[in-house]
Ligand SMILES: Nc1ncnc2c1ncn2[C@@H]1O[C@H](COP(=O)(O)OP(=O)(O)O)[C@@H](O)[C@H]1O
């Protein structure tokens with residue numbers, strides 16, 4: 040279970056507060072969506088969950104399975120099952136996607152006290168998952184994300200997620216920049232990972248994605264706080280009314 | 291993939307902030323007095339029992355050196371070296387020349403064992419495996435004679451301060467007709483060969499440091515591979531500077547006669563000292579018709595501490611002469627050490643259809659300064675050259691690639707391909723590329739590519755989010771970056787090199 044308690048976070052460099060007291064609980068097995076206008080702090084929340092040190096937590100706590108993760112580095116959190124699908128995935132020149140996947144998988148397996156996969160085991164494992172997401176062998180040989188289209192990058196994020204088998208999945212605008220077919224592929228990949236041991240936080244600006252990944256709850260984030268929480272129908276309401284109610288500006 | 295995994299393992303098991311070769315050997319040494327004059331040159335020549343022509347050659351070099359000025363064109367900043375305050379000769383007591391293994395001072399053997407280079411005639415490889423570990427290449431070790439039994443072996447010439455302490459596998463090499471010994475011994479045993487080739491690639495007055503080396507060089511390796519012989523094992527020299535305030539000036543001369551082949555490795559380390567130490571080597575390679583020389587270096591001289599104190603000043607002249615038609619010389623270097631590196635392994639492509647290659651990985655961290663590159667001088671017809679340079683700068687270091695590609699008027703059909711990539715880690719370091727191109731023949735085709743990239747915080751965060759530690763992430767990215775060059779190193783050197791890359795970049799983040 041993920042418990043975010045009165046979370047305040049600012050930009051480490053200049054102290055500008057971005058998250059202003061977030062409270063959120065996601066039990067295992069549930070998928071929650073966070074929606075909100077641009078600049079409301081959605082990505083910041085995702086980064087703070089993953090442990091990015093550009094942000095400083097000034098108040099509150101984040102508990103994952105009852106344990107505070109605030110003092111943990113990003114790699115330790117990853118080992119505890121935290122995964123962030125980035126809004127803007129990074130390009131890693133010179134490192135073949137397959138090599139990267141293997142290094143990452145072995146790193147987390149080792150930290151989790153599991154043994155590394157042998158080369159044939161690993162290849163079989165990855166190829167099966169890649170096929171489901173329409174990721175070709177050729178793409179796996181290319182340097183990670185280098186020269187990939189927006190859609191390919193997002194698919195690659197989901198592939199990494201399914202390879203690393205995290206227990207807390209945070210997806211930051213995985214739908215942005217995707218056409219409808221790509222959204223379907225990515226959503227199916229994500230939905231497949233839904234399960235009783237997994238909690239998911241799906242961040243999106245648009246309701247569209249939630250037709251495919253149907254959330255248990257929807258939260259509206261604006262001005263650094265959760266302004267409203269509801270069921271999946273809340274997303275449809277927002278689609279009609281926009282975020283004006285929450286930002287204090289006319290639509 | 292496995293190799294990357296291995297790197298990660300190795301990087302993890304390393305003591306942070308430790309130059310592990312930094313210990314000092316307490317051994318009595320015999321030195322010439324400080325400073326340099328004609329008497330010191332005579333002293334060195336006499337110590338070595340050299341022929342009269344060699345002394346004259348040295349004195350000639352000494353006089354030329356006096357007239358030369360230190361080069362200042364490189365992008366390097368360092369305090370002026372007081373050449374009158376150095377020792378130019380230092381030898382562990384009792385080593386007047388290379389000996390058989392059982393005569394070598396046990397303390398010296400121990401020093402090399404500690405460096406991961408046990409000087410025993412068994413299947414060991416410089417720094418790659420500890421003695422007694424199984425060979426990864428599964429090289430057959432039975433069968434005393436013949437080619438196959440020698441594969442996986444490396445003959446080593448160990449140079450400690452100014453002298454060669456031992457050369458291994460000499461007998462086995464002699465069977466193939468290969469001469470591999472210290473240059474001092476070559477001067478005694480094969481003076482005609484030395485006289486014929488010494489200084490023919492790097493003349494005495496080539497540059498300030500080469501002239502100095504020519505005057506005072508104390509030892510180094512000599513290799514001669516006779517016509518048609520494929521040298522049956524890797525040859526290797528391991529240089530170790532120990533003595534304080536002592537310059538190391540070694541001289542290496544490698545001759546591959548017609549249709550022969552040799553692969554040679556060079557490794558270097560030095561103790562950690564607060565003072566800077568000077569290293570000014572000269573390496574000359576000569577490839578005759580249809581011959582090939584592959585020269586690989588893993589340079590890991592002490593780089594100085596994290597505040598930039600101490601470290602080796604490395605001013606090296608390395609040049610290969612593709613003298614014969616269809617000859618080939620290939621330089622592969624991994625430069626991780628030294629406070630200052632001034633080094634441009636070059637090829638003179640004299641023979642028609644000859645080929646020169648330069649593959650380089652230069653890593654700088656802390657306050658290290660590297661100015662390195664190559665020269666490809668196309669003189670013959672249809673000569674080709676290829677330059678792949680990967681510069682990695684971290685910490686507060688400066689890393690410059692400086693390269694010249696030139697085609698002579700008569701070099702019809704000359705071709706060069708150059709690729710220079712720089713990788714920056716952090717934002718306090720610098721990478722620079724200074725290519726010079728001179729084509730005097732209109733048929734010359736030169737291609738040049740250069741890129742600069744950066745391991746950004748974003749990239750590191752991305753990798754660590756996936757479970758890699760910062761060190762693992764950097765090792766992964768850097769090994770990806772240098773892959774094109776790594777593959778040109780002899781197999782046995784690759785693991786060592788990947789490990790070294792990890793060590794060299796420790797403390798480059800955070
Ligand atoms: N590292 C940063 N440096 C400066 N400003 C930042 C930084 N991270 C976020 N911000 C600012 O914080 C606000 C929230 O950003 P973000 O979390 O990316 O919003 P969202 O993802 O909801 O669009 C924006 O005004 C953004 O400009």
Ligand SMILES: [Mg+2]
Nearest residue numbers: 081082126212
């Ligand atoms: Mg965002």
